[in-house]
Amino acid sequence: MREEAIGNELLAWYDANARILPWRVAPGSSERADPYRVWMSEIMLQQTTVAAVKAYFERFTALWPTVGDLAAAEDSAVMGEWAGLGYYARARNLLKCARAVVADHGGAFPDTEEGLLTLPGIGPYTAAAIASIAFNRPAPVMDGNIERVMSRLFRVEEPLPTSKPVLKDHATRLTPTHRPGDHAQALMDLGATICTPKSPACGICPLMSACAARKAGIAAELPRKLPKKAKPTRLGYVYVARRADGALLLETRPDKGLLGGMLAFPTSEWSDAPTDTPPLDTQWHDPSLEVRHTFTHFHLRLALRIADAPQDVTPHRGTFVPFAQFSPSTLPTVFRKAFDLGRGVTVDAASAKG
Template sequence: MRDSDFESGFDPEPIAGDLLAWYDAHARDLPWRVSPAARAAGVRPDPYRVWLSEVMLQQTTVAAVRDYFHRFTMLWPDVGALAAAGDGAVMGEWAGLGYYARARNLLKCARFVTGELNGRFPDSHDALLRLPGVGPYTAAAIAAIAFDRPETVMDGNVERVMARLHDIETPLPTAKPELKARAAGHTPAERPGDYAQAVMDLGATICTPKSPACGICPLRDRCRSRAAGTAPGLPKKTPKKPKPTRRGIVYLARRGDGALLLERRPDKGLLGGMLGWPGSDWGEAPQDRPPFEADWTTLPGEVRHTFTHFHLILTVKTAPLPDAAAPTAGEVLSRDAFRPSDLPTVMRKAYDLWRGGAA
């Protein structure tokens, strides 16, 4: 960092004012957002929609979330409706968004808010932190956006804006406390919810990771990294270790009447609570553990999928499911009860490979 404290021209209020003026003119139209004009007219955000969108947006892009958000709010328009939904229905609608622990916590939180808080989300950061699955970032975002609390909302966009604005060269994640302190110093008492969204919009549309549009940035005259010519290289990041590759085997078996052998994974752990195909553990050299004795056929090709911390390669084996089979794992699901959309993405890839589609 080249400056040790806020210096002339970097006081918080002018930055907030410039950002809010830019946001009033250029705010993104998002299905979960109340526009700045509507908010000025007295419309208040629905905490349920703010919470739902923030959970969906964790580790996911706005473009990927839009359709999911529309479907969820059509099916479950308020927190009470979501709380009453079946686990399988919610997990099925979530399939494809990844990070399935978020979906499990979504239901836990909806049921807690409905059962313990009479369907009302708390309006303070500390109270929001007590909700299942709500961490510091989500609590700050809900408190600011839904309730206009002056909380500091830190996502990747905000980190990038602060790193460039102050020309902070300390790499992430080491720089996180420094970046949050800078962001907190800029958070205004007036319109903090709009301000939080303005900084995120700035990072998403102008102060982008590559080729930032510095010439039209509302903070261009105050940006230290623009003056120093260092903006495109910030924020710096500590190099990540390469992801390991794990392997596994899944077993697809269908009975003559179309019924399929599936299993529901344990609630805790990766893909917890989701339907999938019986299979081996995932590791360097998976052991062949079919769910029943049969002449299993290995399909040509393989399934490749990447999780947060590792790459996965699955071999798919198939066999007919005899009427009298007593599987050691899984449950038989009738053809009418099975929906491919209920499967997490990696299991659906295995199904597509079996069906002759692209893995």
């Protein structure tokens, strides 16, 4: 089956089976997709599922309907709304990009891949997605779903990530000048619903007759991947200090680094042999509890320390925040775990240490 025929089969399938998503317009619609909403969705969807993103997307676009609204938002408000979605550098780049669009482009996103790539936080995949979906540019979009479809459709047995250039070459040849945005979204949907990582539904795939891996009986084996390195484990301490009036000791993490700009409980450094460095001088209780969390590149284990702090104590780091002004939902997941773990702990003066 030639590229044009494959594209036609794919679009016909998409017209009948497209997922309904809050950032999309209907397939084949004369309505143009809003580049702001496309951009927002693509940033949120990086390493995150559609199911997890929907509620965040709807809340963000209700609070900040335009790129200008987002650019004018307080950093703390945006970071607080992002809490729980993970990969927090995306939220910082979201603000940087919105402000660059307003300051350097008059509030309008560039309409080419090249222009979009000049914006903070926009890489090749996101630039191609916005260019094709919002501006109808024939830009090949490559995400995990599309790489999987290409590897099976053309029987690319070389493992990822070394096969990425070959897969992109195939995707480039397939990308049409007619409805390129719908073509890209059709491939995304095909990979998400039919050409799935495990047990692909080859029997109902619109491209079954063209799929070289299916003909060879190895569709479920592709794409092959190089073995992943084992994740290291880092250790540390997390300090939950509370006053009699309910105020909690919190700090804003440095802008640069993991969870940058997010509200958090103070911690020690995260390393193989961390030093216990409490953020204030008082008696600290060791409840023999541990917060465990996994990031992209490492596992984290934080030993919990609890303190009932004096009302007049001055911390070395952070600020006591009145409980009425605090919402656990504004914390990144690792610190929500610490909050939940420490809530039921009663400090035993006999076991506290200063």
